Amino acid sequence: EAGVTQFPSHSVIEKGQTVTLRCDPISGHDNLYWYRRVMGKEIKFLLHFVKESKQDESGMPNNRFLAERTGGTYSTLKVQPAELEDSGVYFCASSQGAGGRADTQYFGPGTRLTVL
Amino acid sequence: KNEVEQSPQNLTAQEGEFITINCSYSVGISALHWLQQHPGGGIVSLFMLSSGKKKHGRLIATINIQEKHSSLHITASHPRDSAVYICAVRNTGNQFYFGTGTSLTVIP
Numbered sequence: 001e002a003g004v005t006q007f008p009s010h011s012v013i014e015k016g017q018t019v020t021l022r023c024d025p026i027s028g029h030d031n032l033y034w035y036r037r038v039m040g041k042e043i044k045f046l047l048h049f050v051k052e053s054k055q056d057e058s059g060m061p062n063n064r065f066l067a068e069r070t071g072g073t074y075s076t077l078k079v080q081p082a083e084l085e086d087s088g089v090y091f092c093a094s095s096q097g098a099g100g101r102a103d104t105q106y107f108g109p110g111t112r113l114t115v116l
Numbered sequence: 117k118n119e120v121e122q123s124p125q126n127l128t129a130q131e132g133e134f135i136t137i138n139c140s141y142s143v144g145i146s147a148l149h150w151l152q153q154h155p156g157g158g159i160v161s162l163f164m165l166s167s168g169k170k171k172h173g174r175l176i177a178t179i180n181i182q183e184k185h186s187s188l189h190i191t192a193s194h195p196r197d198s199a200v201y202i203c204a205v206r207n208t209g210n211q212f213y214f215g216t217g218t219s220l221t222v223i224p
Contacts, residue, residue: 033212042118043202043214056211091159103147103206107159 004094004108012114018080021111025094032075038088082115119143122203122215129222135190137218139203150177150188151202193222
């Protein structure tokens, strides 16, 4: 079974440009999470989807970040316009979410975003 | 102050040593996760705990809910155990908080 995949693996853009990150969760997983690790800091929660609905977006840093999950399958995270402090590794994770063992999150490999 | 604190930040051990990594948290939780990230690799979930103790191979994870503390133990450590180990908690509001990680190096 395929795990969580993320695209691209690495993106380098200039300040002011737009970047869209994609996450494909494990098939059948209703829960999808976005996280970010800024250099030298701990991983921070960004938001949580249950199917196509945003369950919790309290971690989104500002309105330059827009996450979508149309149809409840893959998700995109768009940063527009990107700023230098947006550089970091963006992780996506998915889980079945039925409680207990099903709450184990499976992480994608991450997208390393560098804003110059 | 971070909601999740790990210690030590860096750890070097000789092959075969018993290793303990500690995690303390300050929020009420519904679950605690131990994660592993190898250099250049993705994050792998090792354990999810809400009480007691779990064992998987040479890895043991314990949690004390009253003391808000968890430990990850590695018995008979091996160089392939070298990785960053991250403690993460899910609070009762389903928000996640992560520790900064413990970088473990096991020397042959």
